[in-house]
Amino acid sequence: MRIGRFLGEFVDERGLGVVLAAETGFKVASNPDLVRAPDASFIRGQRLTGGLPRGFFDGVPDLAVEVVSPEDSKREVAEKVNMWLAHGATSCWVADPASKTIAVHQIGQAPIRLSINDELRDVPEFPGFTMSLKRVFATL
Numbered sequence: 001m002r003i004g005r006f007l008g009e010f011v012d013e014r015g016l017g018v019v020l021a022a023e024t025g026f027k028v029a030s031n032p033d034l035v036r037a038p039d040a041s042f043i044r045g046q047r048l049t050g051g052l053p054r055g056f057f058d059g060v061p062d063l064a065v066e067v068v069s070p071e072d073s074k075r076e077v078a079e080k081v082n083m084w085l086a087h088g089a090t091s092c093w094v095a096d097p098a099s100k101t102i103a104v105h106q107i108g109q110a111p112i113r114l115s116i117n118d119e120l121r122d123v124p125e126f127p128g129f130t131m132s133l134k135r136v137f138a139t140l
Contacts, residue, residue, distance in 0.1 A: 002135065020042075021040060025057065026059065027059070040064075043061050
């Protein structure tokens, strides 16, 4: 939720598009339908000319954020990342609360792995965006 909140504030202030919460369904493929829901997502404003649909969004988000659950295997996480990128997402962030890391995946690039003392910055979709991993993984 924190990643979505930090990203949402940045996106809203600049009118870049919309940040959506977990369980927002994206229709990744048809015949048969394949619907997936990342933990957070971003869609550029240029793709929302008719606003958000009433049902599932047809296509993938520009950014998908996946949060690793204790029961997720490395293979399952890799499959999610590959699915988002293969269907057109420009980026997929994988947040792992256990290791307090975020891995940034983009097509054609090696993943960038950030740890608790790092900041996520210089993201092509969000010029000027900075997010401290200490704030993301802070405990209450």
